Structures are given as C-alpha cells and as structure tokens.
Amino acid sequence: MTAISLRDVRKSYGGLEVISDVDLDIETGEFVVFVGPSGCGKSTLLRMIAGLEGINAGELLIDGKFANDVPPARRGIAMVFQSYALYPHMNVFENLAFSLKIAHVGKPEIERRVQAAADMLQLTPYLKRRPRQLSGGQRQRVAIGRAIVREAKVFLFDEPLSNLDAALRVATRIEIARLKERLADTTMVYVTHDQVEAMTLADRIVVLNAGRIEQVGRPVDLYDNPRNLFVAGFIGSPAMNFLPATLTFENGSTRIERNGKPLVTTGFTSGGRAGVQNGTLGVRPEHLDLASPEAALFSGTVDLVEHLGEVTIAYMRLDDGTPMLAKFDRTRELEKGEILHLKAEPSDLHCFDADGMALPRR
Amino acid sequence: MAQDTVEAVITGKQATRDATAASRRGEAWAALVFLTPWILGIVLLTALPMIGSFVLSFSNYDLLSAPRWVGTANYERLLFSDPRYLKSLEVTTVYVLVSVPLAVAVALIIAVTLSEATRSANFFRGVYYLPSLLGGSVAIGVLWRQIFGSSGLVNISLSGLGFQTTSWIGDPRYALWTLIILNVWQFGAPMVIFLAGVRQIPKEVVEATIMDGANPVQRFFRITLPLLSPLILFNLVMQTITAFQAFVPAYVVSDGSGGPIDSTLFYTLYLYLEGFRNFRMGYAMSMAWVLLVIIAVFTALSFYASRFWVHYES
C-alpha cells in the first residue's frame, strides 16, 4: 500500500524553483532515504511532506488522501529534527508527552505510551532530566521517542545524525536500523547527505539534485547501475573515477576510445544513439586491480599513497594527466613515483554519454 | 490512531490550492491577535497623542482655555526670537556633547581595563554600574545637590586639602558641570555593553597580535577599538538620545528652575516650565516636536557618519 504519494510536486521561493516535478510513491513500512548534496532540496521536500512548507503545485497524498492543506499535526506524521528540537524547559517525560497533552489524551494513556517509548529507547532513567542534562545520543533518542509516542504512521528524519560525533553516529545509525526492524509497519523517510547512512539504512534511496529526482532505487541498484553521472559520482566512496572518452555509436553498439586508443569493453548498447560523442568512462576505485603492462586498461604514476589500515588508496595521474584513484587491500606496497598498470572487469565499467546518461549494457 | 490522521484529510482529488497562502492568512490573523495590545497602544497612546500634540503646537493652548490657532507662530518664536530657548538648546548641546563622549570614553577605558583583570572583574563591574541603576531617581538628585552644595561633600574635602572652595551648583560657570559629572558617574550601562563586546573579541585575534609583537597600546588602537566600533556607535547614539531627554537631575538639582541664571536650563526643563508653569502648552508642544526632529537628525547623522569609522564584520 502506498503511504505517501507525491505527484508533480513543485515549490518555489519567489522566482526560484527549489523543487521541480517530483513524482514519488513511498510504500507503507518502507524506509526511504533522500540523499543529495546540500541545497539539493531534500530537506525542503521532507518538510513539504511534514506540512512545514507549503506546496505550490502538484499533490501530496497521504494514505491515498489529498493532504496538501492538512495541518502538520493532522497528517499522522512525526518528525525528528536535525537539532532534535527538544523543548529545553521541559524534562524528558514532558517532552515525550507534549503532543499527547496538546491532543488532550488522557493521563493514564499518556503515562502508558511515554513509558513504552522510554522502555524501547532505554530512556526510563532519564525521564526527569532536562534536555541539557543529556548526552547527544540520549537527546537523539528522546527526539525519536517523541515520534514513537505519537504512534505516527510515518516518521520523518531530517539529518538526525549530523550533530553527533563519528563514533556515536555509527552507534545511533545501528539503533535506527534496529528501530526500523521493530516498527516494521511504520513508514520512514530519512534525509541525509551522507551516502553511507543512505546505503546502510535505506530500503530505497532517492537521489536528489537541484530540486529534481536523479534516481530512485535500492542501494545496490544505485551502486551497480547508476542512471547518470551524478548518481554514479555521488554513490560510493571514494567516488567513481571519471575519464573522458570518445564514444562512437555504430549498429546499436558503442565503441569507446581514449586518446585515440580503442578500449576493449564488453559492449554497451547505443540505446538508439548514433554518431560520435565525447562521453565519460567510469570505474570505481575498488574495482581496479594491478595488471601486466600489456593487459592494462590504464597506466599512471602514483602521486600520493594513503594507508588506511585494511586498504591502501593510491592517487595517480594517468599519462594524459587525468587523475585516478585506486583502492587496494593493505598488502600492496606502493611508492610515490611508481608506475602502475591497472585493469578492471568489463562488467565493472560504466559508460556515460555526452548528456551524462548511463549507456545500457548489452 | 489512524483516525486522528484521517479526520481532516479531504478525500478525493481536487484542484490544488495554494496551501502557503492559506497558512499565511492564518498566520496574519494570529499576528493581528498577538499585536492587538501593541496596535492599540501605538494608536491610542502614541499616534493619537502625537497628532494631538502636533495640532496643539500650532495653537496658543494655555491648558486652561480652548486652544487658538496661531499658525506657525510658535515655531517662529522658537527659532528666531526666544533667547531662553536658544540658551536651553545651548545648555543641552553642551551637556550632550561633553557628557556623552566623556561617559562613553570612560566606559570604554574601564571596560578594557576591567576585562584584563580576571579575578576581581565581577566585583568592580558591580560597583561601577550600580550608579547607573539608580539613575534619574529623585534621591540621587537630592544627593547631588548636597555633594556639590557650598557646604557639601566636595567642598568639605577640598577645604580639608587646603583648596579654595566655591559653590558648584550656585555658580553658572560650574553648575552644568555638576550635572555632566552626574551623567559621567553613570557610565555603568555603556561600560557593561563594552565589557560584553570585549569578551567577544576572539582570543586568537589578540594572541595573533601578541605574536606579531604589538604592544598593549597598539593592540587597543588597532584591534580593540575597531572591533568595538559598532558598540561605540550604539552607545553614543543611545546615550545621546537619553541625554537630550534628561530631566530629573536638572529638575531636582536646580530646584526646578534651571538656574542659576539658566545655566542648567535643559531643553526638557524649559519645555516643562513653558508648558506647565507659564501656560504655553502650544509652545511647549512645538518644542517637543523640534526635539523629536533634533534627535532624529542627530541619530541619522550618527549613522551616516559611522560609515567612515565603524568597522563591521561582514
């Protein structure tokens, strides 16, 4: 069942359009992550769903019902803010109970629900404390608890981990993942600019750029089959290497040349294109491996080496000056100035046309 | 739970409305409700009285009989043929131009000095700003009259030290200065503002200048002063507005007369005497309006001039 539908939704401030033509269906119980660079409109979109921002055009359906004009509190949606937005003058209990109090829920019922949420989030010992007496992680849990108490059908998370330090971020991420398991019927929409969070948490990822959806899909799909250059560059870390290439479309297939030299690739189809274009060849650093000079697809000089423990990253410059990163396991010993010859499985290569769209594989 | 959600949801497909506009309207209504007291206040207690006083300023209203329209006669007299008015303007201008910069300068120096004394700062800060709290109270006026009276504290101390004494509040050469001193005595308020400003100067900036070898004086002029310049402007403007309107000290110290021979005839005191003692309320109202213009012009000038010396962090 569809929990949330966005149909041709638009939003603009003055003349500036910040959300254009967004079409998206989110299923009940699904965990959807909006990801994209800052300013891409992902938070705005989330706040439009919450009702904190108005919708200029298009429709928002919640549970199949037109909801553009429904006030936030009536949408059955709870939200966890980036800053947690805990009420500083109330203790944890009061923070959790506040929405119920406003809704005139009876006292015993409030007690019950708050207690349940506190138990779930291990907040029971802190119920009498004020937010400023809590650690960052505890505050985060209270913010989530506030959503749980409302028994909302949809949770919205606006970059909930960005205020935490690295270690806590990982721990909390796992907690959210567990929460997702426990509240299986609850739809969750999560905004982040961190693609690791997106990859680890999401059932589906929505990649946004400049107010538009670039691609929607399961994390692995986005990793394996990015629809365009933007998604390819955004998903994965370190980012995919992009190399200029000349694409010639012939008879429904694509021939790729770099610096006048043809590259042996298992075929990309032309996808109906024809002629010659300047395109881009993409390969992820982790998919590169050493090869003999003859078998090598790329050759370059090592500029800098980073030893990260389990992996080693080589920053290289190819013969034509294009920079390239390669990721090896730690056993590989590298030195600056060393010339490396690299290969990749043809199935790990990505090819994009002049418009940045991925070419379909055969 | 789902029911709460649903109740307000409008079913079926409809033409999309501009929800933003609707919520804006709701917000405007809420704003109106919240602003009702203020709107009533500004209309009934400020705007209408202002209009009233503006109209009265063109009349010879004597408080006791119906006002009579006299056109611009009040303003003409004010600007061209009332030596006492000019005197009051002179007195007030001297008061403002001397006491305000002096108070602000003292406040700045003390604040900078105080900011370096870490342990005792709170104590001194308290001692320094207490007088400005007591401000324009009658009790302070009484006190001042006694301190600078001919047998007052100052003269007792001076004669004890073997100096010639004089009557400070009885002599037109000095009387205004006792009030200037009173105003400077109350430098606490600007000082506290500066103190907060000094504390906000990033430590790194100060440390960087120390590393660059600047001595304390250079540091004051090159770093502290420019960084505090917005606060200096602010203090000057606020103190000036207050000083132009000073009333109680002059009223109490000169026994309501502005004497001796008008040497402490503050603008507002003369306005008060003309309006309430001499039955020229229309004239007093024209003075009030000219004062408003003076303050407005002065404030505008200060902000204009500030472009050339106030340094804002972008």
Next chain:
Amino acid sequence: MTTFPRGPRLDRRGALKLSIGGAAALWLGSATQGFAQATQIKASWYGGQDTHDRMQQALALFSEKNPDIQVGVEFAPFADFYDRLPVQYSGGGAPDVHRHSMTYLFDYIERGLLADLTQHIGSTIDISGLYPGVVEIGTAGEQTQAIGNNQIAVALFYNQEKLDAAGVTGALDNLTWDAFRDMAIELGQAGGDQHYGTNDAGGFIALFELFVTQRGKGLYSDGALGFDRQDLADWFTFWHSMRAERGAPPPSVTAESAGFQNSPMVRNLAAMQTGWCQQLVFFQALMTQELGIHACPSPEGASDNGHLIRALDFWVAPARSAHVEQSARLIDFLLNDEEAIQTLGLTLGGPASDKASAILAETADAPSAKILNYLEELRPLASPQTPHWISGHGELESLLNRLNASVGFEQTTPEAAAENFFSEADRILG
C-alpha cells in the same frame, strides 16, 4: 408559573424600590441631596509639613461638625501644586476647593475658571469680620471669585545677637533704604570673611513692589507694568551695590538658598533676611539665636512709606465644581470657626480678621506673637490700597529673579536688565 399572594408581592416591590434607591444613592453618592449620604468634596492646598498637618486637623474638625460633607484632601509643595493645578483644570479634575496664591490667581480668574462666590457671600460665607482688601482683591466687577485666607506683609527679620555685636541695632529706627544698605554692609564686614548683611532680595518681587509703591507707583496698573525702567534699574543697582560690599551675598550663594534651611541667615552667613512676616516662625525654628522682625526700609522722608498689608493666598472653587455650595461652607468654616482659626494658627499666614487676630493672640508662642504685633503695628501705617497682581505675575517673578542674578553674575548691567525686563514683560503680558 406561580402566582404570588398579593401581600408579599407588594412587599417585594417595596423592597426592590428601597434597594434601587439605596444603590442609586451609593452610585450617585452625594449628587442626590434627598438622601442623607455625605457629599464628597475634595480640598487641596500647598505648603510645608506644618501646613499639611494643621489643615488636615482643621478639615477633620469640619467633617465632624458637618457630617453631610466628606472632605478628601490633596496637598503638595508649592511648586508641585502648581505643576499639577493647570493640568487638573484642563482635564476637569480640579479639587472642589483649593488654596490659590495671588502669584497665579489672576491667570485663573481672567480665564473664567473660578466659580463666582458672590451668591454665597453673606449667606454662607460670613465676610463681615474680614479686614478690608481680603475680599476685594478677589473681586472683579460684580463677581467675587476668591476670598483671601490671610493678611500678610513683607518684613525684615534680623538676628538680634549679631546686630548687637556689630553695634548697629539702633539703625533699625527710621530705616531708610540707604540706612539699610549701610547697616547690611556693616553687618557683613563685622561677620568676617564670607559673611553678609542680609539675603539678596533683588529677586523678591513683593519687596520690589514696596519699593515702587514708595515711589508713588505700583507693580501693575491697568494690566501692564505700573513702574518705569528707571525704577527697576535703580532697584537692580541698589542690590548690586549691596553685593559689592558684602551687604548681600554673591549670586552663587543666593542660587543655593531656596528653602528656609538654606537661607543665608539660617546658615549663619547673614544677619538679616527679608520675607513674608509669618515666615518668622519657620526661620526661628531653625535657629537658636533670637530673631526680631521689623518693617522693611522706607524712602528718605516719604510721607507714605508704602507698606502693604493684604491677602496673598485665597480660597477658591473651580467654576466646573459641582459642589460650590459645600465648598463655600468649608471656606466659611476655615475663615470664621474659632476652633479652625486656632488649629490653623499662622500656618496660612497672618490672620484675616480682628476675630482671628484676637483668638491667635491668646495662645500665641513668642515668634507668633511677634508676627501678630508686627501686623498690628504695621496696619495703621500701611497703605489703604490693596493692589492686586495680574495674570502672568508668576512668570514676571521668575524673570525678575533671573535678571537680578544676571546682574549679580555681571552678565548684564542694571539698565540693560531693566530694559530686558520690560521687553519680556511686553511679551508675557501681551
């Protein structure tokens, strides 16, 4: 619906009527004369603490004797009183009966702000015993709008010890202005450094009035100044010459001498002090040495020495007051009731009638007795005229004071100051 038996129903109606009447009476308060509710009026005055204490006692007495009138009170120092009064009149909230100084009285009379008391005179207010002039000053044409509550005169107070010590006591006999100056200067010199003969009275307009009256003129005539520039220049010159030789203190000392306790005589800086005669009580209270009182100087060989005795403060009711009748009764009480006269003593000024003089003489303490004697002795000498002041007097008074100080501080000459006074007066009286 239940029908009530006839009897109780009538009773109810009666009860209702009664309670409505009662409520109305409470609501309307005094306005309805038929009810025995007390009328609420407000009385106010200016003065020092002694005045406040005694006035309140007198009013309590009045309420006791007139249970149908409740008197609310307001009082303030002179300056505060006059800061407030015009505003009260302008807004319609002036007290039903209040004290009024001649300094400002005519500002109010000329604007028709005071109630005409004529119809109450003779019936409610008995003026038969009052000294001549007490009522006349407040009378213009057919109307009497103010009734004097005192009769006073300016006087010269002196510190007997200092006069004796300087050996100038005899100079008080046949005191001409020149003799006064010589005496003041002698006293100043005798007192030593920073000592003076008398206070600087150059700004004391009532004394100046005496000065011009002695020249056969008046302070005012026909709503304008009644003297010449030269008279005023002579006056300023006289006081300047006093200051020059420590006959009077320098202006800086004078500037600080507001209030009795700050006067040069009380501060032991001067041997003499001019003032209104009843102030002797206040000065004496502040000093251990005995004070004497004497008439102010006269011109050389003048037949009429120009002394003035007259009412200076008045009882008035605002024209807009709804309780002029009650106010009139209060005025009568304050003027004629023996106990009231006794209670008030000299706090409002010298007695306004022979009756009051007699009553006060019985119980007077030493300073009060001196005042009563002074007035008694002065009365046959004083001018039969009781000239009144005019609208704008208050402003002229402070103008005179300021110009005298200007001459003192050598910021202007007596002649220029006189000139200035006349041109300013033109505007003020214009």
Next chain:
Amino acid sequence: MSEAPTQATNPARRAGRMLLLIAVAVLMSYPLLWLIASSFKPESLIFSDPGLIPAQFTLANYLEGWNRLGVPFGIFMLNSAVICVLAIVGNLFSCSVAAYAFARLEFPFSKLAFGLMLLTLMLPFHVTVLPQYIVFQNLGAVNTIIPLVLPKFFAVDAFFIFLLVQFIRGIPRDLDQAAEMDGCNKYQIFWHIIFPICRPALVLVAIFTFLWTWSDFFSQLIYLNQVEKYTAPLALNLFIDATSGESAWGMLFAMSVITLLPLFILFVLFQRQIAEGIATTGLKG
C-alpha cells in the same frame, strides 16, 4: 621574540591597573556610601564629618522620617510596589506577545510595523504626555494608578519588545516546528514553548520595568494627587519641602536611602542578569 612578557605576567602593569580600578571604585561609590553613612548620623555631624563611619550612630533619622509626612513612609513604598508589580505584569504580557508576532509571524507590513516600533524608541516622552493626560482625565482615571499602569498592558515600552524580539530570534525555529508537528497552533506555540523559553529575557523585562517604574517621577507627579496615593519618589520630593521648616538633612537622607533600598536589593539579587541585560540590549539602567 626574545622578550615576550604578556600583559598578565607584567606585575607593574597589573598593579597600575588595580590601582586605577580601585581609585575609580572609591570615587564612584563614595557618594552613595556617604549618603548611607549620613543617614545614620545625627544632624549636626552630617556636614562637619565627611567620614563614612559615623562617630555617633543613630536611627533617629529613620524613625522620625518614617512618620514625618503624616502617612507612614511604608504606605508610599507599598504604593510604588503595587504600581511596579502591575507594570511588570503588563509588560511581561503585552511585550512578549508583540515580540512573538514580530519575531516569528509573517504578516503584511511587518517590516513597516517593526520600524515604527523602533522609531518609538526615540520619541521624547514630552510629545505625548499632555494629550495622554487629557484622555485619562476624561476617562476619570487621574488620581488613580490606571494611567501609570494601563499603558504597560499596551506594549508602550518598545525597548522590551525589541529585547524580546532579539531573544526569540535566537530560539531555533525547529522548536516552533516541532511544536507544530506536535499539534500546536500559533497560540499554543507561544504559550507552551516560546513564552517559557523566554524566561531569562522576561526576568530582565521584569527587573528593568521595576527599576524604571520605581524611579519614575514625572508621570507619577502629574497623575497622582492625593498624598495617600503618593509613590516613594513623590513622597521624597514632598519630604524636601516638608523639611523646610527645620533642618532635616538626616531624615531626607534616611528616606532617600529607603527609596533606593529596593533598587539596592534588586541589584544584589540580580547583578548578573542586570549586567547581561544591559550588555545584550543596551538598556540604560
């Protein structure tokens, strides 16, 4: 960088600074201490002995002064206190709702209204006082505390609105939105969230309202006529005249100290808040 004594370690400089601070402190506080000391001295010693420790200690000035005006001085203090309390309630209410609207709500002409509000900051009080008086007189409100208190319920102290606007702007908007998500309308957001969070600023408003109202003289002078309704400053002014029949500086000083006492107490209790209030808003004490 051979010689680098920082300012903190230079003993001569430190001593000089301390000396300056102490000298200024003595100059600043001497008048007040002298006032207090004099109020405990017998009349004859006030001007002959400028020292701060009375050679002869007496409470007579206080005991006599207290009842000198016929009405015990406590009544005047009480009158002042009542006016102050009502003024505080009025300002807390009216300025906070207005500030919330200015800081948080979008409405037509909001910039203009805000500018207007700031303009009233520099309006001399003399411009409006008389017409206001006439209005109150016609309402029959003169000689009551209404003219002194009622305006406070209409947000006439623009300073406080400004202070609160600045404070509310510092509160994260997320809180409003969280409350909105929790089901609050604008009124509930104000009442449940913004108003309680503004507490530190509201404390300041209360303190400064108290300070200013307590010291106010002019409007109390024209609006209050009856001695029983007089406030402490009016009583003190009356006192100046009431003592003109006798030398009573001691009593005058004693009553001055009494009228200043609440300000001293407030100062001691709220030193920090007052200093911070002045610092953040530029209010004159």
